[in-house]
Amino acid sequence: MEQLSLFDSREETAPLASRIRPNTLEDYVGQKHLVGKGKILRRLMEEDQISSMIFWGPPGVGKTTLARIIADYTKAEFIEFSAVSSGIKEIKEVMVQAEQNRKMGIRTLLFADEIHRFNKAQQDAFLPFVEKGSIILVGATTENPSFEINSALLSRCKVFILKALEEQDLKELLEHALKSPKGLGNMQIEIEDSLLSAIARFANGDARTALNTLEMAVFNGKMDENAVLRVDGEVLSQCTDRRSLLYDKKGEEHYNLISALHKSMRNSDPDAAVYWMYRMLDGGEEPLYIARRLVRFASEDVGMADSNALQVAIAVFQACHFLGMPECDVHLAHAVVYLSMAPKSNALYQACENCKADIKELPAEPVPLHICNAPTSLMRELDYGKGYIYAHDTEEKMAKMECLPEALSGRRYYLPTGQGKEKEVKERLEEILKWKSK
Numbered sequence: 333m334e335q336l337s338l339f340d341s342r343e344e345t346a347p348l349a350s351r352i353r354p355n356t357l358e359d360y361v362g363q364k365h366l367v368g369k370g371k372i373l374r375r376l377m378e379e380d381q382i383s384s385m386i387f388w389g390p391p392g393v394g395k396t397t398l399a400r401i402i403a404d405y406t407k408a409e410f411i412e413f414s415a416v417s418s419g420i421k422e423i424k425e426v427m428v429q430a431e432q433n434r435k436m437g438i439r440t441l442l443f444a445d446e447i448h449r450f451n452k453a454q455q456d457a458f459l460p461f462v463e464k465g466s467i468i469l470v471g472a473t474t475e476n477p478s479f480e481i482n483s484a485l486l487s488r489c490k491v492f493i494l495k496a497l498e499e500q501d502l503k504e505l506l507e508h509a510l511k512s513p514k515g516l517g518n519m520q521i522e523i524e525d526s527l528l529s530a531i532a533r534f535a536n537g538d539a540r541t542a543l544n545t546l547e548m549a550v551f552n553g554k555m556d557e558n559a560v561l562r563v564d565g566e567v568l569s570q571c572t573d574r575r576s577l578l579y580d581k582k583g584e585e586h587y588n589l590i591s592a593l594h595k596s597m598r599n600s601d602p603d604a605a606v607y608w609m610y611r612m613l614d615g616g617e618e619p620l621y622i623a624r625r626l627v628r629f630a631s632e633d634v635g636m637a638d639s640n641a642l643q644v645a646i647a648v649f650q651a652c653h654f655l656g657m658p659e660c661d662v663h664l665a666h667a668v669v670y671l672s673m674a675p676k677s678n679a680l681y682q683a684c685e686n687c688k689a690d691i692k693e694l695p696a697e698p699v700p701l702h703i704c705n706a707p708t709s710l711m712r713e714l715d716y717g718k719g720y721i722y723a724h725d726t727e728e729k730m731a732k733m734e735c736l737p738e739a740l741s742g743r744r745y746y747l748p749t750g751q752g753k754e755k756e757v758k759e760r761l762e763e764i765l766k767w768k769s770k
Contacts (some may be wrong), residue, residue, distance in 0.1 A: 336618055348509055348546065349539065351609075352514050353400070362498070363494055363495065373492060382389070382406050384469040384490070385464050385470055385492055386447070386470075386471045386473060386489045387399070387472045388477055389496070390564075392538030395472035395494055395607065398494075402441065408441040408468060409439070409440045409488060411440060413426070413739045423624060424457060426442065430466045430467045442468070443471075443686045444469065444470070445472050446473065447472060447480075448474070452590070455482045459482075462485065468770050497537045502537070505531065505539055505543065510523070516547075521550060522561065522563070527564075531610075534572055545568075545571055548571040550563060558586065567577070586645045589611055589615075592608055593612070598633050601644075602668065606669065609664055616733050619652045619660050619661070619664060623648055626648065626671060627642070631680055633681055634671060634677065635681070636757050637677035639753065641674045644671075645656070645679065648667040674692070679747055682747065695739075701716055701717070702717065703720060703733075730764065
């Protein structure tokens, strides 16, 4: 019998990810928080209580696959819509057919991939049919639905958050692809377990990327005289653009590199900071993760010494969100250099830590009555708000009034340094404390 292979198969010309797309929840990988035994989405399916919903999550986590499984599970007709090719006319034509199907007892599941790309008019066209129950709308989006989907439509849909696949999930998927007759199971393939792990890490939670990478590696593998196709590290490296393929974003190296970046910025070393930032990007780190750490650094290590640092960090986070890799690398470098060169103060961080310690260790003190609101006559009779001084009514725009609980009177949490702009804050605070102590 002639052995089938990727090179001569006629029915297996579709991409690997399409060929091994699961048809049941039992074969579906990941999203256990939604479709695991006893979890909410699985219960809705088992109880036949499926209604319109939005799947929000990164690419390649199984949004389309899950929608198809739901349609099959509920015996609904599956129709897939694209924002690019589907106008108002096409939407209304499908809706008319869906309404006819409903009258005949046939449900229609309409899957709107990248629903955030549908304009307002297109989204509005779905609304009356969702309200009547003519269709079960399942929208998939990689963007925050609060910002990208009409509020009227969103209010009629349940939002489910799909998570990036874990490395073990992806590895399980790759192993299945190697064994499945629908995938690569008809070939004799030899690939080390460590390389499967490397592909899973490289894919960054994206099943499609993982399967495409495996397929490319197999296409470029070396066939020996026994018709065994071998995939080695050299072949795999040629199928990826990243030199740091073995960078483990959840292992020790991940924490070592983010620590190196943070401490280089704290030590005002922009060259080292940019280097460590690029090491993380080169290893496949999510740029938004780095951007989030920079936002934290802006207040923890720069703080009031340069309040513009936080604005820069937030702006860079937004730029990374809009552009993604590879374009956002220069924005990250902008923030890293700015934060490295900014004057440093950890006074805000210390204030938070000292305050947290008091709250944890000391009794929960009541709010002083003079700074409590008194919206009712009874509360006024009980001295709520008695003795309160409205700061704007004073010449100095502040009052000699204790705002901490009596047991903490005089406690200092924020101790400004003399670094950068915080020097002015320190001088101002000293003047205030001196005036209040008179």
